[in-house]
Each structure stands twice: as structure tokens, then as C-alpha cells.
Amino acid sequence: MLSNLANLVRYRGLIQSLVTRELKARYRGSVLGFLWSFINPLLLLSIYTFVFTKVIPNRNELAQPYAVFMFCGILPWNWFSSSLMEASGSLVCGGNLIKKVLFPAEILPLVNVLANMVHFFLGLTILIAFLVYYQHWPDLAGLIWFPVVVAVQLVFTAAMSLFLAALTVHYRDIRDLLSNLLMLWFFATPIIYPWQDKNVQIYRWVFQLNPFTHLAVSYQEILFFRGPVGQATWLLGLGAGSIVLFLAAYWFFDRLRDSFAEAV
Amino acid sequence: MATPAIELDHVTKIYRRYSGRQFATLKSALLQRSIVKDLSKSETFPALVDVSFSVPKGCTYGVIGRNGSGKSTALKLVAGITKPTEGRVTVNGRISALIELGAGFHPEISGRENVFINGIMLGLSKKEIEHRFDEIVEFAELEEFIDAPVKTYSSGMYMRLGFAVAIHVDPDVLLVDEVLAVGDEGFTHKCLDKFAEFRRRGKTILLVTHSLGLVERFCDEAIWIDEGRAQGHGDPKRIVGAYLTAVEKNEETQLATETARAVAAVSAAPEPPPEPARPETAQPEGELRDMFQAVEGRWGSREIEITHVALHDQHGQPAHVFHTGDPMSIHLTVQAQRPATDFVFGVSLFNVDGVCCYGTNTFIEQMDPQRLEGEAEVTFAIDSLDLVEGTYKLDVAVHNCDGYPYDYHRLLYTFRVKSRTPDTGIYRPKHRWSFKGAVEFKPPTS
Numbered sequence: 001m002l003s004n005l006a007n008l009v010r011y012r013g014l015i016q017s018l019v020t021r022e023l024k025a026r027y028r029g030s031v032l033g034f035l036w037s038f039i040n041p042l043l044l045l046s047i048y049t050f051v052f053t054k055v056i057p058n059r060n061e062l063a064q065p066y067a068v069f070m071f072c073g074i075l076p077w078n079w080f081s082s083s084l085m086e087a088s089g090s091l092v093c094g095g096n097l098i099k100k101v102l103f104p105a106e107i108l109p110l111v112n113v114l115a116n117m118v119h120f121f122l123g124l125t126i127l128i129a130f131l132v133y134y135q136h137w138p139d140l141a142g143l144i145w146f147p148v149v150v151a152v153q154l155v156f157t158a159a160m161s162l163f164l165a166a167l168t169v170h171y172r173d174i175r176d177l178l179s180n181l182l183m184l185w186f187f188a189t190p191i192i193y194p195w196q197d198k199n200v201q202i203y204r205w206v207f208q209l210n211p212f213t214h215l216a217v218s219y220q221e222i223l224f225f226r227g228p229v230g231q232a233t234w235l236l237g238l239g240a241g242s243i244v245l246f247l248a249a250y251w252f253f254d255r256l257r258d259s260f261a262e263a264v
Numbered sequence: 265m266a267t268p269a270i271e272l273d274h275v276t277k278i279y280r281r282y283s284g285r286q287f288a289t290l291k292s293a294l295l296q297r298s299i300v301k302d303l304s305k306s307e308t309f310p311a312l313v314d315v316s317f318s319v320p321k322g323c324t325y326g327v328i329g330r331n332g333s334g335k336s337t338a339l340k341l342v343a344g345i346t347k348p349t350e351g352r353v354t355v356n357g358r359i360s361a362l363i364e365l366g367a368g369f370h371p372e373i374s375g376r377e378n379v380f381i382n383g384i385m386l387g388l389s390k391k392e393i394e395h396r397f398d399e400i401v402e403f404a405e406l407e408e409f410i411d412a413p414v415k416t417y418s419s420g421m422y423m424r425l426g427f428a429v430a431i432h433v434d435p436d437v438l439l440v441d442e443v444l445a446v447g448d449e450g451f452t453h454k455c456l457d458k459f460a461e462f463r464r465r466g467k468t469i470l471l472v473t474h475s476l477g478l479v480e481r482f483c484d485e486a487i488w489i490d491e492g493r494a495q496g497h498g499d500p501k502r503i504v505g506a507y508l509t510a511v512e513k514n515e516e517t518q519l520a521t522e523t524a525r526a527v528a529a530v531s532a533a534p535e536p537p538p539e540p541a542r543p544e545t546a547q548p549e550g551e552l553r554d555m556f557q558a559v560e561g562r563w564g565s566r567e568i569e570i571t572h573v574a575l576h577d578q579h580g581q582p583a584h585v586f587h588t589g590d591p592m593s594i595h596l597t598v599q600a601q602r603p604a605t606d607f608v609f610g611v612s613l614f615n616v617d618g619v620c621c622y623g624t625n626t627f628i629e630q631m632d633p634q635r636l637e638g639e640a641e642v643t644f645a646i647d648s649l650d651l652v653e654g655t656y657k658l659d660v661a662v663h664n665c666d667g668y669p670y671d672y673h674r675l676l677y678t679f680r681v682k683s684r685t686p687d688t689g690i691y692r693p694k695h696r697w698s699f700k701g702a703v704e705f706k707p708p709t710s
Contacts, residue, residue, distance in 0.1 A: 013384055021381055024372075024373055027370040097367055097385075101363075101364075102344045110527055254314065258346070258347045261345055
């Protein structure tokens with residue numbers, strides 16, 4: 001298993017070009033092309049702004065401007081959920097590769113995770129533009145936590161993706177189940193409502209069981225609330241847990257590896 | 265001797281038959297790394313059983329066998345795409361597998377980008393690809409289209425590009441699975457030249473193909489696999505010969521069953537009313553008309569009955585497969601209900617298009633019938649069956665001199681003629697070529 005993991009480093013060139021291909025292929029043939037990576041989050045944010053300031057104004061004082069608050073959680077969530085959705089199908093879709101080319105299969109889900117990470121970064125620029133527009137300055141000292149939270153999310157997402165990708169080969173049902181589970185998970189995470197809300201605080205311990213709570217709250221604390229990053233200990237704990245989870249998922253994936261070419 | 269490039273040591277590969285049951289397989293995949301271990305026999309399918317062979321470095325090794333015999337499974341095992349259920353596969357050196365060409369191509373991005381990604385997948389570094397890029401594109405003959413998205417390529421272009429990338433990986437071991445049918449004549453030649461170059465440079469090639477000529481011409485050794493078992497390996501000529509014999513035997517059984525079924529069908533059916541007297545005196549017009557109503561069947565009054573028809577080979581054994589130029593004899597067993605004095609025996613051969621290749625009878629050969637009583641045997645012996653390769657059908661008949669049928673068997677008997685020469689037409693006259701003046705041919709390669 002460890003030698004396979006080391007092998008992955010040797011394949012970084014391939015991962016890199018596959019991510020590039022994934023990004024290039026996504027908008028190939030559309031008129032605006034790569035601009036869509038910016039336009040999509042921009043449109044999304046505009047819709048939220050319109051809805052939550054004009055249609056159903058959200059007066060929660062903890063989270064104003066509400067659209068920007070929401071966006072701080074939605075961007076990482078999209079990275080997470082899209083990665084999981086795409087990765088779970090990646091081995092089945094890439095069946096041709098697995099069956100015909102000698103190729104470390106774990107590359108496929110990882111490429112999905114990384115490609116979505118790039119989209120996350122692109123979306124981030126829009127978020128920054130809005131923060132500037134609203135003159136809503138985050139605490140600069142807190143920003144050093146930003147790479148940490150991204151790294152933790154990357155490891156956590158990669159672990160989940162490997163696990164789901166391997167399992168989906170044998171149980172195709174997962175793909176259908178997953179979209180609904182993700183919907184539930186989304187609402188169970190303080191993304192569209194602030195963590196500090198007193199109704200949420202009543203069930204604090206339940207929310208703390210949800211790993212994405214710590215990610216979402218960390219993002220909000222770093223980007224939206226002006227510090228302190230109170231979630232930092234939880235975040236580091238989640239980071240350690242994610243590494244263990246990743247190794248477990250990789251072991252799981254590695255054990256099932258030989259069955260992919262036949263079951264796909 | 266040096267270490268072999270490829271070695272298969274008692275390799276068995278068992279696949280899971282598709283069934284709805286999945287729970288046991290995930291558990292066994294996790295615990296035993298195999299999804300077939302705790303499945304019952306009826307749920308699995310052995311693709312290869314206890315196959316061993318070793319390919320020395322620099323050897324071109326052919327794998328032949330019928331469809332579904334396990335050839336491609338063997339190749340996938342060597343490529344490392346699947347793992348053997350039992351046994352061991354060892355490969356020394358970098359492998360490139362021409363199994364499915366362009367397997368990793370993404371349709372939306374350009375040929376150029378796909379070459380890079382495909383090359384990296386096959387184990388090249390970015391620098392190596394840059395270095396060989398022009399060579400690859402030139403080989404694929406796609407200079408004009410290399411920047412167009414691959415989805416706009418024709419299937420031939422797609423295959424050529426896939427082939428070009430795979431062959432420029434510069435492997436130590438090249439695995440080829442029936443991909444020479446990729447392009448037009450010119451491209452195929454280029455591929456063969458490339459293979460020859462590989463050979464000269466002492467690379468190992470494992471070639472899976474149905475083209476037996478290629479195996480004979482190209483390979484140093486060959487293995488024949490049938491139903492997952494190695495049936496023999498060694499000198500390609502000998503292996504191809506053994507394989508062809510087995511194919512013939514198989515065809516033989518098929519034709520025997522087919523013939524038996526045809527005879528049974530018409531004999532069981534209620535006898536059709538005797539046809540109006542047909543001029544079976546084999547005037548050309550008569551034969552011509554027959555040709556257009558080439559429906560198998562049997563009719564006649566059965567006053568004289570053909571009870572059995574057999575084709576015999578040169579050893580006097582019943583056979584259905586013959587070689588061009590071999591002797592063949594047609595044996596009829598006839599049974600006269602009462603002594604007869606007016607009878608004609610006839611035979612004609614048809615090819616699959618319904619063209620009468622030859623027809624004759626005892627009447628037109630001016631044999632005057634005198635007496636036929638009880639059971640008798642009629643043999644029509646052909647010294648040399650000078651027909652080109654193909655499937656032929658046989659008419660046999662006994663009728664009277666006016667053409668009134670006693671028993672007419674129409675196209676009921678099938679036999680096949682095999683030939684190593686792909687000549688065309690119907691008839692192969694005995695022939696030889698000779699030349700005068702400055703005409704020279706290369707001596708045939710061994």
C-alpha cells in the first residue's frame with residue numbers, strides 16, 4: 001500500500017495534466033469558455049443577494065450582508081459535494097481506462113477533487129470582489145488559517161472520494177443515494193444559518209459531530225467574522241482525523257483495486 | 265539463458281459470471297483480494313486454466329486461438345491490467361500494450377493535448393513526449409488535424425493516433441492485440457515495418473491475432489490456446505498447423521450436424537408431390553433453371569431410394585472438410601423396391617452462390633443401364649478436387665432416362681473446401697508459372 005502511495009507521487013505529472021484536461025474540457029465548445037468558472041459563482045451570489053435582501057430579507061444580525069455570509073460556506077461546500085458526486089462515478093465512467101490501460105485507478109477520483117478545488121479558488125475571487133464591494137474586511141491575522149482549512153478540506157474530501165469511488169464500483173446505488181445524503185448534510189451544516197445563532201447553540205454537540213461544521217465555521221470565521229478563529233482546535237483535530245481517514249480509505253481502495261477491472 | 269521477458273507460471277484466471285449477488289464478493293475482495301474466491305463453480309467462469317509459457321527477450325511470440333479462447337485475457341494479465349487468480353506473471357522491462365487504442369482520449373480536447381495525456385498514461389515523461397511529438401504526429405498522418413478536438417476525428421484517425429502514441433512509448437515489451445486492422449493498406453505496412461524495427465532492436469513482442477499468416481511469417485514462437493488451456497507451443501508453423509487441424513475438425517462436426525439436420529428435415533416432412541418430369545439430362549438450360557430454384561429438398565417416387573450418402577476423403581474416411589486438390593469420393597447407397605432397368609445416377613456440385621460448379625450423370629456419360637436389384641453402392645470418385653476455398657453443396661439423384669425422379673436430394677449435403685492460397689473464382693485448374701527473360705522473384709521466406 002505504501003509503495004502504491006509513493007507511486008502516486010511519480011504520477012503527479014499525469015494528475016496535473018488530467019486536472020488541466022478536466023478544466024479545459026468542461027467549457028470546451030461554450031462561447032465564454034473559462035469565464036464560466038467566474039460567471040457561475042457571480043450569478044449564484046447575485047441571486048442569493050437578490051433573494052435574501054429583496055424577496056425574503058434575512059435580518060439575522062449575526063450574518064450581514066447575508067449573501068456574502070452564505071457564500072463563505074457555499075463555496076467550500078460546492079467543492080466538497082461536487083467532488084464527491086463526480087468521484088463516486090469516476091471509476092465507473094473511466095471504466096475504459098481501468099480495463100485497457102495499466103493505470104493507478106485512484107488518480108481518477110483525486111483528479112475530480114483537484115479540479116473542483118481549482119473551481120473553488122476561482123469562485124473565491126468573486127467572493128473577494130464582493131467583500132471589497134461591501135467593505136467587509138476580514139481579520140488579516142486570521143487569514144493565515146486559510147491555507148490550513150483548505151488543506152484539511154482537501155485531505156478530508158480526498159479520503160471520502162476514494163472511499164466512495166471504490167464502493168460505487170460494487171454498489172452503483174451509491175450515486176443515487178449520495179445526492180440526497182449530500183442535500184441532508186448541507187442543511188445539517190451551518191452554512192445558510194450562522195453557527196452562533198442561539199437555536200443552533202442548543203444542539204451544539206450534535207453539530208460538532210458533523211465534520212463539515214468545523215470546516216464551514218472555520219471558513220466563516222476566517223473570511224467573514226472578524227476573528228477570532230475559535231474553531232481552530234476543532235479544525236486541527238479534524239485535520240488529524242482526516243489523515244487517518246485518508247489512510248483508511250486508501251487501504252480500502254487498495255484492497256479493492258484488483259476487483260475494479262472486472263467489476264466496472 | 266538470460267531472464268525471459270515474459271513468464272507465465274501456471275496461471276489461472278477465473279472471472280465472475282454476472283449475477284445479481286454482490287455482497288459476498290465485496291467481502292471477499294476486501295479480505296482475500298479476489299472477487300471469485302468464495303463463489304460457487306456455477307457463478308464463475310475460467311478464462312485461463314493452468315497456462316504456462318515464457319517468452320525470451322527479443323522473441324516475437326504469437327498467441328492464436330478461437331474467439332473466446334482466453335487470448336486477450338492472457339494479454340491483459342501480461343499487461344498487468346488484471347491479476348491472475350492463481351499462478352504468477354512476471355514481466356521484465358517497460359510494457360506498452362496495444363490493446364485498445366486511444367483508450368484514454370478525451371473527445372473534447374485536441375489531438376495534441378490527448379497525445380500528451382495518453383503518453384503520460386503510458387509511462388512517458390512530458391519531455392520525452394515533446395521530443396517525439398512530431399514523430400508521433402507524422403506516423404499517425406495527422407499533421408493537419410492535430411489541433412482539432414478528437415471528437416471530430418474519424419474512427420481511422422482516432423485509431424491511428426492511438427497506435428502512434430502507443431508505439432512511440434519505446435517499450436521493451438510490446439503487447440499487440442489484433443490491432444493491425446487499424447488503417448488502410450499503407451498504414452498496416454507502416455505498422456508492420458515498425459514491428460520489424462522493434463524486432464531488429466531486440467525488443468520482445470507478444471502478438472495476439474487471428475491472422476495466421478502473420479504468425480507464421482513474423483513470430484519466432486507461438487502458443488495456441490483453446491478454452492483457456494494451452495494446446496501447444498513452439499514452432500509457429502507447427503502450431504498454426506495444429507490449430508488449423510482442430511478448426512477443421514470442429515467444422516467437420518458442424519457440417520456433419522448440419523447435413524444430418526437437413527436430411528432429417530426433408531425426410532420427415534410429408535413427401536411433396538412428384539414434380540413434373542424434369543429434363544435431368546443436364547442440358548445447360550436445364551441446369552440453369554435449377555440454379556434459380558436452389559432450395560434444398562427431396563422428392564421422387566422412391567421406387568429406387570437413396571438411403572445413405574457419404575463423402576469420403578483420401579483415406580476412405582467420412583469427411584466434410586477437404587483440401588483443394590485432395591481426392592474426394594461420393595458414396596451413395598441405393599435400394600431398389602423392385603428390379604429396375606431404367607435408371608440414371610446423377611451428381612452435381614454447387615457453390616454458396618448457387619452456381620453449379622459441375623454436374624453430370626450416368627446417362628450423359630453414355631452408360632446404358634441394364635439392371636438394378638436390391639441394395640447397391642454407387643461411388644463417384646473425384647481424383648483431385650480442384651475447387652477454390654469455400655462451402656459447397658451437393659445434389660445427388662436417381663431418376664429414369666426421361667428425367668422422372670425416383671429420389672432426388674437437392675442441396676442436402678454440405679462440404680467445405682480449404683486452401684492455403686486465397687485465389688478466387690470457382691475452379692482451380694492445375695497450373696504452374698514459368699518465365700523467360702529477366703524475371704525474378706524472391707525465394708519464399710521460410
